[in-house]
Amino acid sequence: MSTMLAVENLSVSFPTRTGMIEAVRGISFSLGRERLGIVGESGSGKSQTGRAIMGLTPPNALISADSLEFDGIDLLNAPPQLRRDLRGNRIAMILQDPKYSLNPVMSIGRQIVETLRTHGNVGKAEARDRALAMLEAVQIRDARRVYDLYPHEVSGGMGQRAMIAMMLIAGPELLIADEPTSALDVTVQLDILGILDRLVRERGMGLIFISHDLRLVSSFCDRVIVMYAGRIVEELPATELANAEHPYTRGLLNCMPEIGVGRHPLPVLDRRPEWAL
Amino acid sequence: MNSALSIDRLEVAYDHFRALKGVSLDVAAGESFGLVGESGSGKSTLLRAVAGLAPVSGGTIIVNGEKLGDRRDKAFYREVQMVFQDPYGSLHPRQTVDRLLLEPLVIHGFKDIEPRIIRALDEVGLGSGFRFRYSHQLSGGQRQRVAIARALILEPSILLLDEPTSALDASVQAEVLNLLEQVRRDRRLTFVMVSHDLAVITHMCDRLMVMQDGEEVERLSAPDLSARRVTKDYTRNLLVASEGFRRTA
Amino acid sequence: MSLATMTRRDWLLSERPQSRMQARLGRTYVTWRRFSANRLALAGLAIIVALLIVAALADVISPHSPVIGDLRGSRLLPPGPEHWLGTDGQGRDILSRLIHGSRLTLFVVVLVAIIAAPVGLLVGTVAGYAGGWTDAILMRITDIFLAFPKLILALAFVAALGPGIENAVLAIAITSWPPYARIARAETMTVRNSDYIAAVRLMGASPLRIVILHIMPLCISSLIVRVTLDMAGIILTAAGLGFLGLGAQPPLPEWGAMIADGRRFILDQWWVAAAPGAAILIVSLGFNLLGDGLRDALDPRGGGQ
Numbered sequence: 001m002s003t004m005l006a007v008e009n010l011s012v013s014f015p016t017r018t019g020m021i022e023a024v025r026g027i028s029f030s031l032g033r034e035r036l037g038i039v040g041e042s043g044s045g046k047s048q049t050g051r052a053i054m055g056l057t058p059p060n061a062l063i064s065a066d067s068l069e070f071d072g073i074d075l076l077n078a079p080p081q082l083r084r085d086l087r088g089n090r091i092a093m094i095l096q097d098p099k100y101s102l103n104p105v106m107s108i109g110r111q112i113v114e115t116l117r118t119h120g121n122v123g124k125a126e127a128r129d130r131a132l133a134m135l136e137a138v139q140i141r142d143a144r145r146v147y148d149l150y151p152h153e154v155s156g157g158m159g160q161r162a163m164i165a166m167m168l169i170a171g172p173e174l175l176i177a178d179e180p181t182s183a184l185d186v187t188v189q190l191d192i193l194g195i196l197d198r199l200v201r202e203r204g205m206g207l208i209f210i211s212h213d214l215r216l217v218s219s220f221c222d223r224v225i226v227m228y229a230g231r232i233v234e235e236l237p238a239t240e241l242a243n244a245e246h247p248y249t250r251g252l253l254n255c256m257p258e259i260g261v262g263r264h265p266l267p268v269l270d271r272r273p274e275w276a277l
Numbered sequence: 278m279n280s281a282l283s284i285d286r287l288e289v290a291y292d293h294f295r296a297l298k299g300v301s302l303d304v305a306a307g308e309s310f311g312l313v314g315e316s317g318s319g320k321s322t323l324l325r326a327v328a329g330l331a332p333v334s335g336g337t338i339i340v341n342g343e344k345l346g347d348r349r350d351k352a353f354y355r356e357v358q359m360v361f362q363d364p365y366g367s368l369h370p371r372q373t374v375d376r377l378l379l380e381p382l383v384i385h386g387f388k389d390i391e392p393r394i395i396r397a398l399d400e401v402g403l404g405s406g407f408r409f410r411y412s413h414q415l416s417g418g419q420r421q422r423v424a425i426a427r428a429l430i431l432e433p434s435i436l437l438l439d440e441p442t443s444a445l446d447a448s449v450q451a452e453v454l455n456l457l458e459q460v461r462r463d464r465r466l467t468f469v470m471v472s473h474d475l476a477v478i479t480h481m482c483d484r485l486m487v488m489q490d491g492e493e494v495e496r497l498s499a500p501d502l503s504a505r506r507v508t509k510d511y512t513r514n515l516l517v518a519s520e521g522f523r524r525t526a
Numbered sequence: 527m528s529l530a531t532m533t534r535r536d537w538l539l540s541e542r543p544q545s546r547m548q549a550r551l552g553r554t555y556v557t558w559r560r561f562s563a564n565r566l567a568l569a570g571l572a573i574i575v576a577l578l579i580v581a582a583l584a585d586v587i588s589p590h591s592p593v594i595g596d597l598r599g600s601r602l603l604p605p606g607p608e609h610w611l612g613t614d615g616q617g618r619d620i621l622s623r624l625i626h627g628s629r630l631t632l633f634v635v636v637l638v639a640i641i642a643a644p645v646g647l648l649v650g651t652v653a654g655y656a657g658g659w660t661d662a663i664l665m666r667i668t669d670i671f672l673a674f675p676k677l678i679l680a681l682a683f684v685a686a687l688g689p690g691i692e693n694a695v696l697a698i699a700i701t702s703w704p705p706y707a708r709i710a711r712a713e714t715m716t717v718r719n720s721d722y723i724a725a726v727r728l729m730g731a732s733p734l735r736i737v738i739l740h741i742m743p744l745c746i747s748s749l750i751v752r753v754t755l756d757m758a759g760i761i762l763t764a765a766g767l768g769f770l771g772l773g774a775q776p777p778l779p780e781w782g783a784m785i786a787d788g789r790r791f792i793l794d795q796w797w798v799a800a801a802p803g804a805a806i807l808i809v810s811l812g813f814n815l816l817g818d819g820l821r822d823a824l825d826p827r828g829g830g831q
Contacts, residue, residue, distance in 0.1 A: 041446035041447070041448060041449075042417070042446055156316070185315035185316055185473065186315070186473065186515060186518040186519055187315065187514055187515065187518045188315075189518070190518050190522060193522045194522075197522070197524060212446060212447065213447075214447070215521050216521050216522065218521075219520075219521030219522040219523070220521070220522040251448065252447060252448060255447055255448050255450070255451035256447050256450075256451070256476065257451075257454065257476045257477050257479070257480035257481075258476055259475060259476050259479050259502065259503055259516070259519065260479075260503040260504070260505075262480075262503075264458060264480075265454075265455035265458060265459070266451040266454055266455055266480070267451070268448065268451050268452050268455065269448035269451070271448075328724075328728055329727075329728075330724050330727070330728075349730075350730075351730040353730075354728055354729060354730035355730075357728075358728060359724075359725070359728055361721040361724070361725065362721075363721060366720055366721040366722065367721035367722050367724075367725055368722055368725075369722040369726075369740060370722075370744070371743050371744060373543075373546070373549050375546060375549075380726065380729055380731070380739075381729040381730070384729050384730050384731050384735070385729075385730065406542045407542070409542075409543035409544065409545060409546060409548065409549040410541070410542065410543065410549070411549070411553065414541055424725070427725065427729075431729070
């Protein structure tokens with residue numbers, strides 16, 4: 001399997017009045033054309049990892065890495081123009097809440113067309129046709145109607161579909177999805193995951209799926225990275241989750257209530273200081 | 278059956294939108310009752326209607342044998358308290374934990390304020406070190422513990438829980454759920470709990486109602502659900518969805 | 527020494543305050559640190575503090591009498607060693623008049639703030655929280671006041687009440703509360719449906735208690751900022767009334783009235799009008815800088831984390 005993204009010893013830290021906060025502390029992994037899950041609780045650094053790859057880290061943060069390479073391009077030292085070209089064109093990102101990532105004063109169709117036209121030399125009519133086709137590809141039934149709607153006029157699930165359509169229209173090779181379904185109802189969540197799954201398979205994209213939900217990630221991804229306090233504590237194939245070795249992974253799996261398994265009280269996570277070392 | 282909360286054909290309407298379309302339910306004293314549904318199902322609206330935070334347009338609510346009117350009196354709030362979903366939004370941003378817990382005691386004219394605040398913090402496992410912190414100095418789980426302490430300080434008999442753990446990390450959720458079970462046991466409380474998470478509801482509740490679009494879908498007992506004895510397709514869909522993603526070839 | 531200050535700082539910034547007092551002081555200290563990080567805001571504060579000191583010590587530090595001048599020997603003298611800022615048309619020392627005038631300026635500014643801000647706060651929070659008819663009536667009244675230009679309305683009030691500094695204060699106060707009511711209402715609307723207000727309602731708190739104890743504290747910081755920024759406008763309105771002869775009456779050394787006096791000599795004896803003009807400029811600037819700094823320091827959105 002060819003490596004598309006190689007991350008070597010990546011660190012992200014934020015200077016504050018009280019000292020440096022290290023959000024990500026020297027993590028390494030690589031990604032091919034596969035679905036990689038990054039799991040962790042709030043503050044584990046999972047989102048900052050995704051943002052660092054995307055180049056969306058806040059300007060006051062310090063990023064260092066032995067290497068951060070996408071398809072042979074050194075992302076850390078790439079000129080801003082090149083990074084902008086990569087972003088949206090070859091690397092795309094889906095965020096948790098479509099409400100905040102879609103432009104509220106532009107219709108959904110126009111936003112998708114804009115994305116397409118900024119990244120390629122595409123005629124108006126062709127852009128429109130491709131946007132409609134993309135909306136259909138994310139299983140929006142009435143694509144022509146949705147095309148002219150504004151983000152506040154659609155439901156959360158529909159908004160997230162539109163967001164995915166917008167992100168995938170330029171045909172990226174790598175998709176980073178940061179909690180793409182956490183704000184959605186469970187049934188809608190599965191639809192969205194189904195769409196993502198199909199698109200990743202059909203287009204041969206690499207996917208980084210960032211989530212707090214260990215079970216969901218393991219049911220969706222090929223490989224899972226578990227993060228704790230800015231470090232990777234465990235990396236394993238999704239099917240092997242039941243055999244996880246690190247006590248944190250096991251604790252995280254264990255502490256969720258399960259239908260048909262009555263455990264009172266629920267086992268709680270006994271956080272060991274040495275995990276964070 | 279000695280019922281703590283009895284709701285009959287409750288209707289709630291916001292302007293012209295009917296959020297709740299004639300839902301009835303009966304919760305026995307000491308029971309833990311769950312409401313499950315997706316967004317827009319009306320489950321939170323039902324809790325808010327009981328608490329007096331939603332405009333009731335029809336039907337009756339009876340709490341501990343007393344029919345509620347449009348206005349809730351102080352005595353009502355001694356019986357019924359609520360814990361909200363978002364721990365970041367339910368604590369006043371300019372008040373210390375001490376002040377938050379003091380307010381209900383002052384309103385209801387309690388005399389032994391000091392020991393009550395200390396006991397309330399101990400009960401939710403926070404201890405006095407947290408007493409003079411502001412809410413922004415607390416983590417999500419700690420905030421939710423403060424919210425639970427605030428709800429319990431008036432010693433209510435019914436606790437309304439509106440997705441109390443959905444904004445928390447899984448490990449913190451386990452701690453808060455355990456705490457809730459503990460206080461229910463200790464104080465013989467009646468719970469009405471709302472969640473979108475079937476697993477959380479079956480874990481916490483004896484009986485539950487599945488809701489959709491402001492109406493009841495079906496009523497189940499926790500053992501029924503555990504054994505997958507459900508009759509409605511909608512509930513079955515929820516059950517399947519809660520098991521995670523399944524790849525279609 | 528450094529050890530003692532370090533520990534005091536740690537005590538103030540403690541994550542686990544031991545008492546109400548420590549929590550409050552700690553919060554104040556954090557706000558102060560945010561404020562003092564802004565140089566311009568500190569400059570503004572320095573100007574206002576200087577104004578306060580000058581006003582308090584006016585009798586001691588002014589070299590001459592502010593009201594009695596030597597009409598024969600010292601009319602319209604240019605700035606010099608005897609009269610630092612020169613003398614006016616009646617031979618009075620301008621510096622002394624400015625120093626004493628600072629009292630009048632403070633009197634006007636403080637009184638207007640004390641009258642207008644609470645009225646605006648009360649009207650705005652009550653309207654915002656109650657909604658419905660109460661809101662409609664209170665806000666239409668506010669709109670009526672807002673519809674008139676401030677100075678014109680103040681003029682009308684002074685014309686009706688008679689000239690004089692007290693009436694000028696009253697007129698300015700009456701015309702300056704509506705913006706505060708608008709701000710307070712807007713702030714109230716954003717918090718009234720929040721869960722923490724719902725939680726207080728569930729404690730059985732009365733609407734009045736919720737408005738006064740839980741909503742007002744949230745509106746106060748933006749109101750303080752707005753009032754501070756308005757101070758400059760208040761000074762100018764007072765000066766404008768004084769200039770038109772409807773504010774402070776002679777021989778009171780009110781700055782606006784002083785400019786009006788100097789108008790007659792503005793081409794040949796420019797200092798007579800320039801000195802009070804500069805005083806107004808500096809104090810207005812001071813209040814504006816202070817207000818800007820307070821806005822950054824007190825912003826509830828920045829106050830969270």
